[in-house]
Amino acid sequence: MAISARRVILPQWQWRCVSSSTSSSQHRLPHRLHRPNPPRKHTAPTSQPETLLSLWRRSWMPLTGAALAAGFLGFYIVGTVAASLRQPCQLPNTACRTAIPTGRPSALTGENVETFDRELDWPEWWMGISRLRRRIGALAAGDVLEVAVGTGRNLTFYQWKPASPARKNRPRGITSFTGLDISADMLVLAQKRLDLLHTPATQFQSPTRSSSAQNRLRLITANVQEPLPPPPVTSVPVPGSTKPCAKYDTIIQTFGLCSVADPVRALENLAAAVKPGSGRIILLEHGRGWLGLVNGLLDRFAPGHYSKYGCWWNRDIEGLIHEAIRSTPQLELVKLHRPNIWQLGTIVWAELRVALPPEKS
Template sequence: MSMSIKPQVSSQPPPPPPPPPKAETLLDLWRSAWLPLTGAALAAGALGFYIFGTVAASLKVCPCSGSCEHSTPTGRPPALDGDNAEQFDKELNLPEWWMGITGLRKRLAARATGHVLELAMGTGRNLEYYNWEPLNERVSEAKGGKQAKAGADTPRGITSFTGLDISVDMLDVARKRLVKTVPPMKSSSPIVRASNMTDHTGGQLSFLDDQLRLIHSDAHHPLPGPSSPSTKYDTVIQTFGLCSVSDPVTVLTNLASAVKPGSGRIILLEHGKGWYGIVNGLLDKNANKHFEKYGCWWNRDIQGIVEEAALKTPGLEVVKVERPNILQMGTLVWVELRVSEKDRS
């Protein structure tokens, strides 16, 4: 006789299902997202405020009305004359600080060493940032002052300086800046040299035994060499010059002829077309207004101009092209060039 065994059934009830997730309220969502949302809003607001400030600083009401006399840049801002050159210079302080140009001028000046040529120096807005110590020491030694220690490292900085511009009014403002910036200048009387057809200059002021010169000339013409026995410059600097000349490729070729092959450097800080089409469209739209006041075309393709000059000029090489200050959206262009020793020997 077989017996069947019934399975035992548990008397415990099954566990209750988990409670449904609590629906997030608007407050919960805000608490979890407030930091990224707030950060994004602040960033967007700051960017918008920055762009507005940049445009407002760049597009001030122009004293020129209608079309200006020169559609081709001459290097002379139409709004500038002998009576307002200093005021014109002061009006650049806020826009340059706002756009980060002041800091870039300091960076540029720190690279100036040895025999220095500055093209399109304008009112001398770079002068106060240069290291003049080597020049000051040379002047002191020439006057019988304290001699430099034998074997001491020569400080990086300027040993001689030549500044060139096409505007006499701007050069006069630069001269006043030099007196405040270079201590020996206060007791130095300038030697005035008249215009010279052989070196294509319109006259010059020479200070400190020709170690510091301000020359009235056009960058399209052959450039004067250093006053020292050296025939080439160690550093050639130009800020916002390619936008203000009629033939920027020719100017770059001239710079290449003036710099020392191999170790010498050409350093440019320029403005022109940026990364984005919308920005370039705004530059194009307002180019005439900007030209009427500042005498430059701020919508040129600076990188394209530099690359064209490198192709056409024997030995000229592009060392670096960068676009500093991301908030300027690529419209500021830093360029470094050199000349090959092989091709210029």
């Protein structure tokens, strides 16, 4: 029996459901495992032209260091040349190049001394020397000896307070002061400075040029390469002894090693005059620096500088100090550094002491 096909007519809403389910089943994809996306490859950013600002941010430190080094070098070169050419001088000959300094240059006599002293005010300020002199003055205590006192440029920086045993934890002040120089003309100006100082100088006797033991404040014409005068009879006796110690608590010398014939011998004399153990020798000197170019300039202008000022400013100060230490028993180096970086190592600060002798068994 044949079966006839009939067309089934469905409502419109049922027909939509059947067609949607059929289409969804036909297009449904089989189930797939989730796979992580591969990492994205790093792509280099597009290059942009470098600007001055970006260049500065990347290299400001080396650029700044190079600029400062060039500035310091130029600053020092200009100062060195200006100091050498301030006054015309004769061309140095062989005798000048090998001359032995005496500390008494012919150009620094009489009225020239005051002119020379005034000309140092501005250079010492911008070179930082005045600040270093102030530091040295604060370290002076007890019986003080200043060698190569010259025109007395350190005198205004000393703490002119009498020693007080009750103030043990503070600077003791100055018990006595002895200024020594080989140039009598320079001591005339140093004496004027002492007279003008507004300090408790009335507590000292009037300063004179003689080495009278009764004067606690005195200026003496003497040579540092010869035995040095002892301090006045105001020194505190050595423990266990009734005699005063004939040595100094503080010995100061600023820019003196360039003007003596035998610097090592001068340092040996300073060591013989300082109190062993507690005493200090403080040196502020000018000599060879860190850079060969700077040392070459010093060598180039050294004869002209010596012919005017009697000072060889190109000496190896550190080498001279170590030579004196090797030749002097118990002499020790406490501190050595080169302040004022813009001077490129030509300024040397050194502190020395003489150790106590070993106890005899």
